[in-house]
Amino acid sequence: MSRIQPARRVAAEVLAAVRESDAYANLLLPARIREAQLNPADAGFATELVYGTLRMQGYYDRVLELAARRPAGRIDPPVLDVLRLGAHQLLGMRVAAHAVLDESVELVRRARKSSAAGFVNGVLRTVSRETPESWRERAVAGLSGSARLAVASSHPEWVVDALRDALALEGAEGELEALLAADNDAPRVALVALPGLADATRLEAEGLAPGEVSPLAVRSGGGDPARLPEVAAGRVRVQDEGSQLAALALSRARPIAAGERWLDLCAGPGGKAALLAAEAAAAGAHLVANELVPARAGLVRNAVRVFGDGADAPEVVEGDGRRFGEAGERFDRILLDAPCTGLGALRRRPEARWRKSPDDLAALVALQAQLLDAAVAALAPGGVLAYVTCSPHPAETREQVRAALARHPELRTLDTPAALERVARRSLGLPAADSAQLWPHRHGTDAMFVQLLTRVEA
Numbered sequence: 260m261s262r263i264q265p266a267r268r269v270a271a272e273v274l275a276a277v278r279e280s281d282a283y284a285n286l287l288l289p290a291r292i293r294e295a296q297l298n299p300a301d302a303g304f305a306t307e308l309v310y311g312t313l314r315m316q317g318y319y320d321r322v323l324e325l326a327a328r329r330p331a332g333r334i335d336p337p338v339l340d341v342l343r344l345g346a347h348q349l350l351g352m353r354v355a356a357h358a359v360l361d362e363s364v365e366l367v368r369r370a371r372k373s374s375a376a377g378f379v380n381g382v383l384r385t386v387s388r389e390t391p392e393s394w395r396e397r398a399v400a401g402l403s404g405s406a407r408l409a410v411a412s413s414h415p416e417w418v419v420d421a422l423r424d425a426l427a428l429e430g431a432e433g434e435l436e437a438l439l440a441a442d443n444d445a446p447r448v449a450l451v452a453l454p455g456l457a458d459a460t461r462l463e464a465e466g467l468a469p470g471e472v473s474p475l476a477v478r479s480g481g482g483d484p485a486r487l488p489e490v491a492a493g494r495v496r497v498q499d500e501g502s503q504l505a506a507l508a509l510s511r512a513r514p515i516a517a518g519e520r521w522l523d524l525c526a527g528p529g530g531k532a533a534l535l536a537a538e539a540a541a542a543g544a545h546l547v548a549n550e551l552v553p554a555r556a557g558l559v560r561n562a563v564r565v566f567g568d569g570a571d572a573p574e575v576v577e578g579d580g581r582r583f584g585e586a587g588e589r590f591d592r593i594l595l596d597a598p599c600t601g602l603g604a605l606r607r608r609p610e611a612r613w614r615k616s617p618d619d620l621a622a623l624v625a626l627q628a629q630l631l632d633a634a635v636a637a638l639a640p641g642g643v644l645a646y647v648t649c650s651p652h653p654a655e656t657r658e659q660v661r662a663a664l665a666r667h668p669e670l671r672t673l674d675t676p677a678a679l680e681r682v683a684r685r686s687l688g689l690p691a692a693d694s695a696q697l698w699p700h701r702h703g704t705d706a707m708f709v710q711l712l713t714r715v716e717a
């Protein structure tokens with residue numbers, strides 16, 4: 260009989276898969292919880308173990324380096340997984356030391372690393388001898404500036420610098436620590452009630468909490484959202500409220516004329532496409548949803564299945580979005596929710612901050628510019644284009660828009676903060692500017708960037 264609690268076993272398996280095969284914790288963990296048939300309490304424990312360990316990995320590595328007196332890079336990766344998991348229980352969850360030590364030793368044996376059992380026991384015992392507060396001080400001793408913040412908040416240093424630069428564009432550099440802290444908070448799951456198919460007010464009357472900023476949002480009461488019949492049927496979907504507002508800023512930028520043609524250029528996995536399809540269906544507009552990666556195009560098809568397959572149903576197409584505009588086809592509204600570093604969604608993708616590097620940024624910025632050019636070419640004169648990223652990085656947001664405006668004299672900005680304020684449930688307090696930036700620490704959303712653009716006759 261295994262002496263390892265099922266929740267710890269599931270957490271250890273997910274951490275190993277995230278490291279070995281670049282698995283996404285937010286996709287793999289719910290599946291493993293279901294397979295292992297964990298009860299709600301154990302499912303919650305496993306979720307905290309996985310998310311907390313991955314988010315705080317940078318900080319725990321610093322503590323473990325001090326306790327083990329060797330760099331984390333010189334610790335066998337499967338052994339390091341077990342140490343990180345143990346550190347999170349001791350420092351982040353205040354689990355009793357004897358339980359953490361016993362089960363960590365079992366986990367390292369189970370990972371076929373029995374020879375490291377004494378090492379794991381010794382390092383975690385050292386960690387357990389000091390309080391979390393004392394480790395917080397020791398971990399940053401001798402560090403300053405971004406390096407100190409990076410360790411304390413468990414973010415890579417280049418991400419700390421990028422977030423500071425993005426806040427500085429609004430004169431809000433002083434909010435950096437609040438933003439970093441918000442990235443480490445477990446976000447409450449937001450749901451969107453698709454217009455015409457579900458009703459947020461009715462769901463509130465049935466006991467779900469109202470959303471924070473989106474008029475279509477309700478908050479899941481915890482547990483697996485798929486237990487709600489509306490979610491299982493695809494009429495209510497899990498979607499960050501910032502994403503909801505970004506899609507609504509486009510669909511509600513101005514009244515919809517029947518017969519309008521809409522394009523979602525980079526639609527996978529289909530969250531915004533489903534919302535746009537609902538908005539389009541209610542007003543007699545038609546949506547084309549395009550996605551490059553076939554598997555993700557499949558997710559878009561699933562997301563819009565609820566609209567049936569009649570002539571008015573959204574059309575899902577596969578291919579490189581950069582081909583749009585070439586054949587002379589024009590659209591009245593275009594969403595370009597561009598592939599990006601995702602630095603605005605670190606709360607919900609706990610491993611993401613460790614996977615991206617500044618090298619990824621250059622390639623993404625180049626791709627975003629090409630997709631923007633295609634979107635401009637495919638935009639009907641007088642149409643509306645929403646350029647959206649789930650990253651606040653200046654190179655992906657305001658600098659990208661500034662460069663597009665310089666390349667395309669026919670492009671004009673629209674007052675995006677006003678468009679977002681019009682659709683939001685409460686005032687967002689957005690500063691006056693052409694573009695709009697949402698923030699986790701201010702709005703409880705991902706850090707979505709939205710720029711509405713229009714095209715005058717060339």
Ligand SMILES: C[S@@+](CC[C@H](N)C(=O)[O-])C[C@H]1O[C@@H](n2cnc3c(N)ncnc32)[C@H](O)[C@@H]1O
Nearest residue numbers: 525526527528529530531551579580596597598
């Ligand atoms: C930020 S995600 C879009 C999220 C989506 N709008 C939603 O709300 O669910 C960007 C998507 O662009 C896709 N993509 C990347 N390069 C592309 C290209 N050249 N053409 C079209 N799609 C692309 C990615 O596969 C990814 O699914």
